[in-house]
Amino acid sequence: MGNYAIETVGLNFNFGNQAIVKDLSLQVPKGSIYGFLGPNGAGKTTTIKILLNLLKSPSDQVFIFGKEINNNRIAILKRVGALVEQPAIYGHLSGKENLINRCILLGIKKSKASEMLALVGLTDAADKKSAKYSLGMKQRLGIALALVSDPELLLLDEPTNGLDPNGIIEVRNLMIELAVKHHKTILVSSHLLAEIERTATHVGIINKGQLLFQGTIDELHQLSxxxxxxxxxxxxxxxxxxxxxxxxxxxxxxxxxxxxxxxxxxxxxxxxxxxxxxxxxxxxxxxxxxxxxxxxxxxxxx
Amino acid sequence: MRSLYISLVSEFYKSKKTLAFWAAILLPLIICGLITFGFYTSSEKILNFHYPPIVLWAQYSGAALNVMGLLVMPFYVIFMAFSVNNIEHKNDTWKTLFAQPLNKLSIYAAKYLYAVGLIFISLFLFASLTYGFGHLLQVLVPQYNFNQYNPLSILTNAYTKLFLSSLGILSLQFILSLVWADFLKPMGIGFVGTIMGIITANVGWKYAYLIPYCLPTLSLRVTKVKKGVNPMDFPVFTQEIWTSLIYALILFIVGYFIVSRKSIK
Known part of the structure; x- marks a missing residue:
């Protein structure tokens, strides 16, 4: 268990009678870029929400850094940054204000906000109302918000959604840099394999709530x-x-x-x-x- | 405690550019300003009544209090409860808010306390502006006799009651706005409740005090009756106030259970 940043053990999750996640056993090694792949509606976002304890999982099925999530919610969330679905941004605030608000909530220095804006290339739009941002800019602000606490584990739900080719390459390089230089673990979901193929070290393929394949990218290649x-x-x-x-x-x-x-x-x-x-x-x-x-x-x- | 404090700071930071925040300041400023303007422009007519100072203060402060107690206050509270929650519904930010390393009680309590704070600020301004503008009128129209009576304790008392009696509505509306993302449901229920409150309060139904929406109206009515007897001496903690506080407490706890079980789909 010690080597996994994320481990789920036979995770099941239902919305009412509808089973969304079935017997899911994810194993995300520390320091990996884990591509979480599946078509739309496969259960990727639900899984990420469970990993953030936004959706309550049954006890003893989800472990982050070896700790059970329901009993260690705050301690775990301190080490996790996330971008879930569309980035959650206060439209009436500027990009910088959104980041400052996050700094307030995390109890960290406000100077971090400008640093993050520079990292995702939004310095020029720092004081623009974020409701007026383009989809790509919102996505980048979302990534900046996920990174502001310098988390060990990043959960990114379709982070390149709405980005142009340049933006996609930038996010890709950013992920590689974060994993290689800063030893972060990244779980990145996508419905496009081609996008994951170039960055991920590990892959999990999910469909209709079930994990169909899990292993390194080489193991996936050998399957073909x-x-x-x-x-x-x-x-x-x-x-x-x-x-x-x-x-x-x-x-x-x-x-x-x-x-x-x-x-x-x-x-x-x-x-x-x-x-x-x-x-x-x-x-x-x-x-x-x-x-x-x-x-x-x-x-x-x- | 620290996480409650930072949640509160963040609530202020988020809302300082919104109408909800400015309404707390502008509403008393506009209503008191208009009443003062009325008393200034029609000073001759009012002076003809030769009110004793206490009645003059009663007329002047009552103009704001009656409007507030009857109609504006319930709707203002409904609006506050709505806007504090709506900032998260509108931006789809509940999910990030609850993914922060903060306990859920702090996040919820901070939102609730922030709404309470805004209502407090607003009513505090009402009382202060009534007092201040009254003395301003005295300077502008020296024939008035505002300076011959000190209304401070009546004003404090009346607005304290209005504040406490509105907490029941706030807690109820807070839950409605927390559960429903749209404007119409909490607003509609609040509207019907307020109308029902006014009617039941006015026909003097025995159990009207059990309806939270009645309480501001009822609490001010008691103030008025007692005022004739001894204005310095009416109690703050009447039946209406206790009812309101009990409602507030119970619904606050219910709201917390809703939040702690809230799954963010």
């Missing part, structure tokens, strides 16, 4: 079976020949044929076979199923 893609001139006839020779075809378009990859040797034999039968093979390469498709597969079968 490599394919052999063959670009050939007459795919119809070539496909017939390949089938005749006892291979299995998993995909075929008018330009290429996809078969499961077994070994380099096997690929060479197949190439020779095609060439000997007068086909023009323009390319033959090993292709890993990309994670996006893998993600879709995992969530579809559930």
């Amino acid at each position: 079976k490599p394919m052999l893609e063959i670009e050939v001139d007459d795919t119809e006839k070539a496909a017939a020949l390949i089938l005749e020779s006892g291979y299995e075809i998993t995909g075929q378009t008018d330009k290429k044929i996809t078969i499961p990859f077994t070994s380099a040797q096997e690929s060479a034999t197949l190439n020779a076979l095609l060439v000997q039968n007068g086909f023009k093979v323009s390319s033959l390469y090993q292709q890993r199923k990309d994670l996006e498709n893998l993600f879709l597969d995992i969530t579809k079968t559930n």
Whole structure:
């Protein structure tokens, strides 16, 4: 238990009769960037709210830094910063005032507010009413609010929502910097795998309240079976020949044929076979199923 | 205690740019200002009545007190209870507020105390401005005899009663505004309650004092009756006040249980 920043043990949560989270056992190692993935409505936000004790979990199912959450709410919240759904911002206050208000609540120096604004690039808009911020600016202010207490654990619920490509890259780099340089643990939720793929060290995939996969990003990669893609001139006839020779075809378009990859040797034999039968093979390469498709597969079968 | 204090400071910080905060200052300023203006411009007419100083003060302060006690006070309290909670509903900030390392009782109590504080400030200003503007009138219209009677104890007494009798409404409305994010439900219930309060208070129903919305009206009525007898000597803690305080206490506790079980969806 000591090595996990977050651990849930068979967590169940219902809204009335509707089960939102079922037997969820998250294990988020300290210092990791944990990508919490799932389609919309999978239970990601509910889980994050449970981790913040905004929703009451059954006792002895949620542990943050090894401590049971219901009995250690304040001690745990002191070490956690969060951005949940749309950033919660007082629209009638400026960005800076929002941060100062948070500093008051946390009992920390107000000078931290300007520091945070600089960190998320909002210094120029510090005194603008935050209701007039763009979605991306609000999101960045939300991240600044989550970071102001210098928490060890950050819970970010779709932090790049509404950001432009530059903003997305900035948030991505910020997360990496926080984890690598400042040894923070970050749980970041998203419905886009591509976004998580570049930052996360660990991944959990949730659908309909159930955890379908949990492990390192490499383990996720290994799940995807490599394919052999063959670009050939007459795919119809070539496909017939390949089938005749006892291979299995998993995909075929008018330009290429996809078969499961077994070994380099096997690929060479197949190439020779095609060439000997007068086909023009323009390319033959090993292709890993990309994670996006893998993600879709995992969530579809559930 | 510290978390209650910082929650209170934060409540002030959040609301200092909102109408709710300024209403506490502007409402007494405007009402007292208008009454004073009336007494200044129609001074000749009023002087013709040759009121004794105590009656002059009664007429002058009663102008504000009657409006307040009957109608403005309940609605003002309803508005305060609404706006202190609405700042979180509107911005969807309950979730961050309760994700702070502060105990829930402090967050809730700070909001409640802040609303109580705003009402106190407002009524304190009413009393002070009535007193101050009365003496200002004396300077502007020397024929008045405001300076021949000291209304301080009556004013203090009346406004203290108004303040205490409004706490029952505040606690009830506070819960309604806490539970419902929209304006119409607490406002509608408050409106119906106030009308009901005025009617039952006026027909003199025996159990009217059990309705929180009646209490400001009732508490001032007692003040008026006793004033004829001995203005210095009417009690603050009458039945209405006790009822109000009991309501306030019970509903405050009920509100806390609602908050502590509140799940933020």
